[in-house]
Amino acid sequence: MINKILTLGIPAVGLALGAALSGGALADGPALEKDHEYLVVANYPNNMHVIDVEADTLYKSCELPDSFGPGAIQMAPDGKTAYILNNHYEDIYGVDLDTCEVTFHAPMGWKSGERTKSIFSFAISPDGDELYAVQNPTLLFRDHYRVQPPRLAVYDTSSGKNAKPVRTFPAPRQVTVMMTGDDGTLYMAGPDIYKVDVTTGEREVAIASRNWERPLYAPPDVLNVWPIQSPSNDFTILYTTARFQDETYDLNTADWLYGFMNVDLETGETSTRDFGELVEIYFSGILSPKDDNIVFGVLNRLAKYDIEKQELIGVAELDHSYYCIAINHAGNKIYLGGTFNDVAIYDADSMEKLGSVQLPGGDMAISTSQIFIR
Template sequence: MLTGIGASAAADTTSSEDPTARDYREYLLTVTRPNQLQVIDMTSHTLLRSCDIPGPFGSGIMVPAADGKTAYVITNIWEDIVGIDIRDCEITFHAAQSSGNETVKSFQSVAVSQDGQELYTVQNPVRLMSDHYEVLEPRLAVFEIADGIGAQPVRTFPVDRRITKIAATGTGEVILGGGDLQAIDPETGDIRVVEPLQNWQRGEEWMTPDAFAMHTQGSQANEYIMPYSTARFTDGEQDMATAEWWWGISRVNLETAESERMEIAPLTEVIMNFVTDPTDDNILYGVFNSVSKIDIATKTIVKEQPLDHTYYTVNVSRDGNTVYAGGTSSDISVHDAETLEKIASIQLPGDMSTSDMRVAVIHDAAP
């Protein structure tokens, strides 16, 4: 198991019994329809502000900068990326990616370098001709955040198709979640395989995994998780009916870019997304029709708590004490991490649909 995941994120925290003694504030971020960024105080579980996002709703996918002050959101039906200061709703960055007869979509992919200077997205361009569409090669686009409103890519590099969620590492690479887990150098375009998934070589005993590259939420644990499902065949016939079905993850430490891949629990129910406890990288939380707590060492779901309805995404506080289930509807369900009992509900002014639910941390911050 990797070392370091979660440790650096929790190193400067104080006792969860006295939140006012912390030198930081945590904010839960999500996007709701028609198109607003919601900023939630994670100590009081109250909605602080709703920031209007230009253009129609995209997918609600976003990334907070490392300093926590700005959230970068995909908007305008996946064509634009805007940066919004979560403290006052000021728009500080806007990249309109389509121009002329070329329509550019970014599906789920947005990341910010850990020094806060560059923004990355995978562009999927299509040229609109008079009588047909010309599908162009996908590319990683690199923006300078200092270019602000009207930013244009300063570099682009070809990448594979089907890449969705991405993340920036402390080593200067960008993790690309597609058929396989890859990393690209945004200075040179050089690509390496981090963890093979579609192309893993585990023999006929294992079924090729089905990965789910939708949400990214593990920034406070300084990690990237790609969930997958697979089957281990118990005979030479590859009989699905007798196979052992498993949940698994490919996980990347975003500080070091070290990675690991493992099966984590039997696939006994649908789980939409996973997030690691920032204080214990052996513990995962998952969500769909229930909140699940998974012990990786024993490969078991050790606790489950049924939910009022389906939720798509999950996150956890920086001290590891509180779990949040969000997405889908207009409420966030708040749970005690030890017992998984529901302790609060946060009502929002619109539904979250496919949106991310991210944690932003600002040091010495006012509400």
Template sequence: MNNKKMWLGASFAALYLASAGAYALNESKPLSKGTEYLAVANYPDNLHIIDVTKDKLVKTCKIPGKFGPGTVVMSPDKNRAYVLGNGFSEVFGFNVDNCEIEFRAKFSQQRNEEARSMFSFTVSADGKEVYVVNNPVLKFSEHYEVKQPRLFVYDANGGTDAKPIRKFPMPRQMYIMQAADDGSIYIAGADIYKVDVHTGKYEVAIPVRNWKRENYGAPDVLYFWPHQQKNRDFSILYTAPKFKDAKQDMETADFKYGFYNVNLATGKTETIDFAPVEEIYFTGYRDPKDSNTMFAVLNRLTKYDIKGEKLLQAQELDHTYYCITFNDKADKMYLVGTLNDISIHDPQSLKKIGSIKLPGGDMAITTAQTFIR
């Protein structure tokens, strides 16, 4: 009886692992030139490529190591999908045509060191370099030693054992970043910094913790999703109290949703309120067709008039979603994160128009990216 129970237990475990999605699909089948795709990761080790024209899964690559966080960044030529994985400790560069890992960088630099990147990596606008801010800790038998965060610059052709070609100290609490057309990078931290990748020098591009907006309290930011947008915007949501007067009475304050924005093509920066805080959102995305319209998502999908700070529409969802992305024509919205289904919506009506069920487990806090091969 005990042997039978053990056999049944092992069988159920095997079935569970199979249902969790530990497999690959069409790894060596090239993508079609001119076709639009969506890249997204999920548990336990999957990088999925979806044909956006058909809303159908076409390829799955296996990500080595432990899952997490599954943040995806596409190379400018759309040949590679870079994924932050193995428990925030490595970046992998997948050839999207054959699933081969062409780039791999481990952040830990010595035997007793552990280093993690909190979503903080990107690829240069010309695709030649990869940038990572990571946070190292030295582990000793009786204590840990927290070291200075650092910016690593890698050659994108550094191979599967890539080593940093330049290193610079960075402030603490750095997280998502994106690369600008002028060769610099913008990194979100206590403030949003513009960084020279050749010298390591940085300056405040947008004050966040240290803003000096009259009659505003300190802003709050929780944003882990570096959307690569067609209009070259790098946007991050914030919430903040707006006071009636200099007394700064929290009891009478209006709480605002807003967004910081850097246009990566021009360097123009913005800090703009767009809505009263009436529910919680994790991500927002300005309409690619109309810069005065903001979409936001968590428990509902919503649409706002930015200048009017007015809710235009809201759509109830089957469950929570964390992340928004658009197709190239901006006539379809894709909601990802949490479970293993992608919800597809019409940006005009916000109504659900489709769904894609992914093999494997939940997508957690992955960032989805659309691209044309």
């Protein structure tokens, strides 16, 4: 575990916290209440926690099977089951949040002699009946490894604890996060943002990323590992780029910019927009559900931008770095997760800190924080 923490750049204090409380010591807690808003997140040693977003308190905790990592979570549309990619990127589990029972389990490797990882790349269909995962298999031989082509695997979420794919299709390399549109279309973020028909496997480019053609723009740099299910029902991916003054492409006079690529998951409409000057790095970002002209980003500070004006309009200094951002459905509270074992809460209008929720166990590392309504 020490190596994992050091690799991620997370202070080792999380290790001591994780050792102090094993998953078996966690109380399951009550069932979730209908029409209530919650946040779910995972942490070391291998726990899943539910926070009451209305009261901003820890509601319940569940112990997870196997090992932690990366703790990427997506919620089922009915708000009952949390699907988590865990066990060193090799297994997806469906956890009933009312009972903490694992009701679904899909190992990413299902062929003999295969070790397979999914790099944050899974999503749930809008009706909750199917789960999609891009898998990266490697065949293990006695004296060498042989990397295999990636595949898109489709699972029936009612398959139980020994789920096998019902369909598979070829997939592009370097796919990270994915999300589904209301019409069932799967969007996957890789070298470009792809639009995939999950019944045939056919795909096309929805948004050009590495291959965009924007005059006087450098190719974008994208960090995208948190599959954030936004209350505004969109798929937002941050990028940084350089905009040159002329065709001399002089880096010394270029404008260095932040922007986002966005898919409206209700309509399928796509956009690519710059929103501000590049002065610091953000690990994740989210649009405001009450004002689509506002975007937030987080890493070492929480920042708020006016998209039309491309102007920084609010900043909150943080106690430490946070990786993953979430926002409630009303759009008035921001929740920051990742790194340590505290979820910080900020007022989305004033950018003032409202409080924090301490989680039992160790650090969240790169777990995804998801807000949902039961």
